[in-house]
Amino acid sequence: MMTRRLFGQRARLSAADLVVWIVPLVAVLLALAVGALLLLALGANPIEAYSVMLDGAFGDQAALFRTLTRATPLLLIAIGICIAFRGGVINIGAEGQLFVGAVSATAFSLAAGPTIPAPWIAILTLLVGFLGGAAWGAIPGILKARFDVNEILTTVMMNQIAIQLLLFLLSGPMIDPEQIRQGTRISQSAQLPESSWLPRLAPPSQLHLGLFIGLAAAIVIYVLLWRTTLGYRIRAVGLSKDAARYAGISVPRYLTLALILSGGLAGLAGSVEVTGVTHRMVEGFAVGYGFSGIVVALFGRLHPLGAIPSAFLFGALLVGAEKMQRTIQVPSATVIALQGLVVIFVVSSELLVRRWTARRQARALPSAPVLPGVPASASHQEVSA
Amino acid sequence: MTGSSMTLDQILVEALALMFLYSTPYLFAALGEVFAQRSGVLNLGVEGIMLMGAFSGIYVISSKGLGQEPMVGLLVAMLVGGLMGLAMAVVSVTFKAEQGISGIGFTLFGLGLSSLLFKSLAGGVITAQGEGFQAVTIPILSDLPVIGKIFFQQNVLVYVAFALVPISVWILNRTTWGLQIRAVGQNPAAADAMGVNVDRVRYSTVILGGVLAGIAGASLSIAVTPIFQENMTAGRGFIAVALVYFGGWSPWRVMAGALLFAIANNLQIWAQILDVQIVGQSIPPNLLIMAPYILTIAVLVFARQRKRLEPAALTKPFMRGEN
Numbered sequence: 282m283m284t285r286r287l288f289g290q291r292a293r294l295s296a297a298d299l300v301v302w303i304v305p306l307v308a309v310l311l312a313l314a315v316g317a318l319l320l321l322a323l324g325a326n327p328i329e330a331y332s333v334m335l336d337g338a339f340g341d342q343a344a345l346f347r348t349l350t351r352a353t354p355l356l357l358i359a360i361g362i363c364i365a366f367r368g369g370v371i372n373i374g375a376e377g378q379l380f381v382g383a384v385s386a387t388a389f390s391l392a393a394g395p396t397i398p399a400p401w402i403a404i405l406t407l408l409v410g411f412l413g414g415a416a417w418g419a420i421p422g423i424l425k426a427r428f429d430v431n432e433i434l435t436t437v438m439m440n441q442i443a444i445q446l447l448l449f450l451l452s453g454p455m456i457d458p459e460q461i462r463q464g465t466r467i468s469q470s471a472q473l474p475e476s477s478w479l480p481r482l483a484p485p486s487q488l489h490l491g492l493f494i495g496l497a498a499a500i501v502i503y504v505l506l507w508r509t510t511l512g513y514r515i516r517a518v519g520l521s522k523d524a525a526r527y528a529g530i531s532v533p534r535y536l537t538l539a540l541i542l543s544g545g546l547a548g549l550a551g552s553v554e555v556t557g558v559t560h561r562m563v564e565g566f567a568v569g570y571g572f573s574g575i576v577v578a579l580f581g582r583l584h585p586l587g588a589i590p591s592a593f594l595f596g597a598l599l600v601g602a603e604k605m606q607r608t609i610q611v612p613s614a615t616v617i618a619l620q621g622l623v624v625i626f627v628v629s630s631e632l633l634v635r636r637w638t639a640r641r642q643a644r645a646l647p648s649a650p651v652l653p654g655v656p657a658s659a660s661h662q663e664v665s666a
Numbered sequence: 667m668t669g670s671s672m673t674l675d676q677i678l679v680e681a682l683a684l685m686f687l688y689s690t691p692y693l694f695a696a697l698g699e700v701f702a703q704r705s706g707v708l709n710l711g712v713e714g715i716m717l718m719g720a721f722s723g724i725y726v727i728s729s730k731g732l733g734q735e736p737m738v739g740l741l742v743a744m745l746v747g748g749l750m751g752l753a754m755a756v757v758s759v760t761f762k763a764e765q766g767i768s769g770i771g772f773t774l775f776g777l778g779l780s781s782l783l784f785k786s787l788a789g790g791v792i793t794a795q796g797e798g799f800q801a802v803t804i805p806i807l808s809d810l811p812v813i814g815k816i817f818f819q820q821n822v823l824v825y826v827a828f829a830l831v832p833i834s835v836w837i838l839n840r841t842t843w844g845l846q847i848r849a850v851g852q853n854p855a856a857a858d859a860m861g862v863n864v865d866r867v868r869y870s871t872v873i874l875g876g877v878l879a880g881i882a883g884a885s886l887s888i889a890v891t892p893i894f895q896e897n898m899t900a901g902r903g904f905i906a907v908a909l910v911y912f913g914g915w916s917p918w919r920v921m922a923g924a925l926l927f928a929i930a931n932n933l934q935i936w937a938q939i940l941d942v943q944i945v946g947q948s949i950p951p952n953l954l955i956m957a958p959y960i961l962t963i964a965v966l967v968f969a970r971q972r973k974r975l976e977p978a979a980l981t982k983p984f985m986r987g988e989n
Contacts, residue, residue, distance in 0.1 A: 319779070323786050371766045429973065430966045431911065433710065433766050437904045438959040445959075449952035572774060579767065614781035614896075621714070621775025625753075628768045629761040 300637045305580055308626030309594075316619045325611050337604025338597035344604075346486035350558065352596030354379070354550040354567065356495035358574025359581060359588040360502045361546030366583050367506060368539025369519035374421060374436025375547040376571025377443030378414035382548020383555045384447055385413030387470050387562045388455065394474030406477045407494075407552050414548015415541045417443065422540030426533030432540065440571070451564055468564040479557040489557035496589065498546065503585040515539050547571060569617065573599065576620045579627050595620070681932055682816045686824050687890060689921075689928035691716070691882045691899075693827040695906035696913070696920045697834050698878030703910055704838060705871040706851040706979035707758055710769020712879045713903025714776020715750045719743035719883025721780040724894045725787065727794050734796025736888050740823075743884035744877045750776065751876015755869045762983035773903070781896045792894045799823055799889045823885045830878075834917040847871055851977035854984040864984045879903065905962050912965045914972035923965070930958040 317327035338348045358375045365372035389409040394402055421435035451468040460467050479490040506512035517525040518535045526532050554567055577595045581587030602616040695712050702709045723743035726732050731739075754772055757763045784790060799821035808818035838844040849857035850867045858864050886902070887894050905927060913920030937954050 319782075323782075325786075373770060424963070424967060428967050428970045430963075430970060431908075433770075434904055434908045434911075434966060435963050437901060438908075438962045441901045441959040442956050445952040445956045449950050452952070453950060572770075575770065576774075612782050612785040614778050614785065617778025618775050618782055619778070621771045621773070621778055624771030624774060625757055625763075625768055628763040628771060629757050631763060632761050 301582070301634055304630045304634050305582065305627050308630050309580070309623055311626050312619050312622035315622055316615060319618070320611065320615070323611075325609070329609060330605055330611050330615075333605045333608055334598070334601030336601075337608075338601035343486055344600070346483055346488040347600045348593065348597045349492055350487045350489070350596075351600050352592040353489075353491045353495050353557070354554045354570050355574050355577050355596055356588055356592035357491075357498055357550035357553060358547050358571060359577035359592055360495075360499055360585045361543040361550075362575050362578035363581070363583045363585050363588060364502060364506065364515065364546070365539050365543035366578065367519045368515040368535060368543075369522065370422070370425060370536055370540050370543070371433050372418065372421075372436055372540055372543045373433055373575065374418065374439045374544065374571070375550075375574045376569075377436070377440035378417045378544040378547035379551035379554075379567055379571050380443040380447045381417040381551070382410040382412075382414035382545075383551030383566060384450060384455070384562055385548070386410035386552030387473065387555055390473045390477040390556070391471055394477055397476075399476045402474070402477045403479060403556060406473075406556055407549060410552020410555075411545040411549040414551060415545035417548070418540045418542075418544015419537065422537035422544075425540070426537045447562075447566075448564065451562060455562070457561070470562040472561045473556065477556055478560060479553065487558050489553075491553035491557040494549075494553060495592070498549070499585045499589055502546075506585065511538075547574070550574070572617075573620060576624055579624060679812055679815050683819070684932050685925060685928045686816070686820055686828075687928075688931045689924040690824050690827040691886045691890065691902055692906050692909060692924035692927050693830070693921060694823075694878045694882035694885060695903055696909040696924060697827075697830055697917060698875035698882070699907055699910045700834065700913070700915060700917055700920060701838075701847065701871040701878075702868075702875040703980055704851045704915055704977055705847045705868045706854060706977055706982060706984070707755075707868050707872050708765040708769065708907075708981045709751075709754055709758070709872055709875050710766055710904070710907060711750065711754050711772025711776065712769075712875070712882075712906055713899055713901070714773040715747050715754075715876050715879035716883035716886070716899045716903045717776045717780040717897070718750060719747045719880035720887035720898055721784055721883075721894050722746045723880075723884030724792050724794050724887040724892070725783070727796065727798075727888070728788065728792045729795055730788060731795075734794070736794075736796065736799045739794075739888055740881065740884050743880040745880070747880015747883070748873050748877040751873040751879070752869075754876065755872040758983070759865050759868045759872065762985065765981045765983075777897060780894075784894060784896060788894075794888065794892050798892050821889050823881070823889050827885075828921070831917045831921045838917070843867075843870070848977075850984075851979055854979050854982075855986075858984070858986060868984075879906075882906070901959060905958060908962045908966055908969075911972065912969045914969070914975040915977065916975075926965075927958055927961065930961045933957050 313331070317331070320327040320330050337344055339345055358379065362372060362375060386406045386409050390402065390406045393405070397405065417439060421432045421439060424430040424435055425432045448468065451470060452466070455470045456466070457469055457471040459471065460469065482488045482490065482492070506516060514525070514530050515535050515538065517528065517530055518532050522532050550570070551567065555562060559566060573595055577591045578588055580595070581589070581591035598616055598619070602613040605611045605615070606613040695716060699709060699712060720743070723739040726742045727734050727736060727739040750772065754768070757768045758765050784792070801819045802822050802825070804818040808814040810818070838847065846857065846862050846867045849860070849862060850864050854864045883899065886899065909920050909923040909927070912923045933954060937949055
């Protein structure tokens with residue numbers, strides 16, 4: 282609860298606050314329990330599977346670094362999802378926004394790499410990644426703001442379009458010239474010039490500077506959402522469009538802005554991944570990160586700082602699952618199913634949280650809903666600029 | 667145009683026949699979604715339910731399954747779809763969860779579980795035994811020139827899907843259950859006051875939607891493309907939800923939308939077969955695969971005029987004494 286004291290909110294822990302954090306944890310344990318039953322039914326030993334996962338994620342220093350490396354893009358995506366969901370737009374398009382961000386960053390770095398000197402090229406590459414993702418998020422944002430088009434569906438469609446765009450670019454216009462020369466034609470881009478790589482923090486591990494970019498972004502977005510007028514307006518639109526309109530806030534503008542910022546952070550995640558880890562775009566790059574990022578954000582209760590431990594947990598889950606697949610041949614798709622269960626259980630537990638805190642709220646100030654569209658729930662964040 | 671020995675007429679007939687075949691997964695899923703949405707529940711888990719239906723349907727009739735009778739595969743897919751529909755109903759009706767997000771949860775769950783089962787049970791390869799659903803030729807009518815080939819030599823699922831359209835209209839507009847569904851979707855508090863069990867009606871429609879999504883998945887894996895691949899629905903479940911908006915919650919217009927999207931799917935197939943060229947170069951297949959998704963976005967923009975037809979209580983959980 283240190284963070285809350287730091288940021289000037291109530292520091293005393295009440296029973297209801299405890300429930301707000303314990304319920305999602307119970308939801309994850311429930312998901313793991315259902316997952317265990319599933320593994321049992323498939324003839325795998327769930328205790329062995331989970332301990333292999335744990336070992337793969339935290340077993341030694343290398344494992345821990347792998348977990349942190351994996352948590353980095355998840356954190357950036359999740360922070361973006363926080364902005365969108367708090368602003369009343371359900372952005373399911375992080376996957377596509379990440380691809381477009383990564384591919385624009387790659388194209389920029391390959392084109393401008395020889396002409397721009399060392400630190401600047403890396404910074405500009407990340408910026409281009411942000412802009413690429415933001416542009417991809419702007420399309421559903423504008424459609425929602427201007428035509429009231431359901432953003433869940435458009436962002437899902439934008440994901441599919443981005444996947445095909447990526448495959449097209451990597452097998453055609455952006456294919457590595459080396460692949461053509463050798464006649465192998467593997468769908469991947471050329472390697473980025475070394476000047477745009479992010480510094481590695483602990484070689485030989487892949488842990489890179491992106492981790493700190495993610496942590497810094499979490500603090501920046503926290504301040505943006507809760508300490509600036511801009512953030513206040515985004516959240517006001519998310520809480521009640523009618524009330525925001527009545528208060529003179531341009532609802533379409535802030536809906537669009539929320540999706541643009543959200544897409545930008547997903548795009549940044551993509552460019553961080555490509556400059557920090559892979560150093561080139563390859564087919565199958567970062568598949569599934571966008572959806573994991575949504576789960577991370579929900580589990581972090583749509584709070585940028587809550588996303589930090591949450592990203593760490595799900596990074597561990599994903600890294601552990603790879604180990605599980607390698608050593609005991611339990612498919613890593615298990616984790617996708619587990620993530621689905623986590624979402625289902627977390628969202629379902631809202632009602633319990635809400636009932637538990639209802640009594641307290643009857644006496645205290647009304648508080649903000651955690652999920653868009655859910656009336657009066659258990660959030661402890663006050664609506665204040 | 668090059669690369670085909672068929673005449674243009676024959677190709678056109680073939681394409682139109684395929685249009686009906688490819689529209690069936692959309693139609694089953696979207697009709698199920700019409701029922702759920704008319705009762706006020708947005709089920710965004712259709713994609714995941716379809717994937718589970720697609721896997722279970724074909725797995726049952728594979729060499730590791732129960733035999734080669736496609737009807738058995740279909741029944742299992744219905745059962746699996748119904749169970750997932752039941753789970754969605756528990757989450758969205760009883761636990762009053764946010765429907766957009768819980769639907770994404772079900773989609774992830776269905777995607778993960780179908781991939782997991784595909785790899786661990788089937789070893790990553792599934793081939794159906796037997797012939798699958800065969801074309802049922804309707805006597806006399808199927809002998810008609812052109813029309814016979816397009817309409818009357820389809821497999822049984824195509825006939826059922828299109829028969830379900832008038833049946834759905836009849837159920838929604840002419841039966842007590844249909845009246846209850848519409849009442850619960852428009853004004854649950856009033857329906858509740860009239861003695862309608864809001865939750866029970868919503869359970870029934872969401873479960874029905876799950877069963878139909880299960881069939882939609884199985885029709886994809888058994889009838890359209892007789893294989894299973896990970897994530898083989900590729901967004902079709904979400905397109906089905908978009909079709910409900912496009913169709914203004916009316917089964918007839920949803921049917922028109924399903925046919926439109928079948929053309930968008932065939933566009934890609936036929937451009938490849940016919941080797942359509944632009945400035946001397948064939949269109950990259952990835953760009954053609956985008957067509958249905960771009961069309962979906964276009965259709966959603968167009969559908970905004972239908973907003974007034976939206977069930978008033980859509981996505982709003984009912985809590986007695988609170989709404």
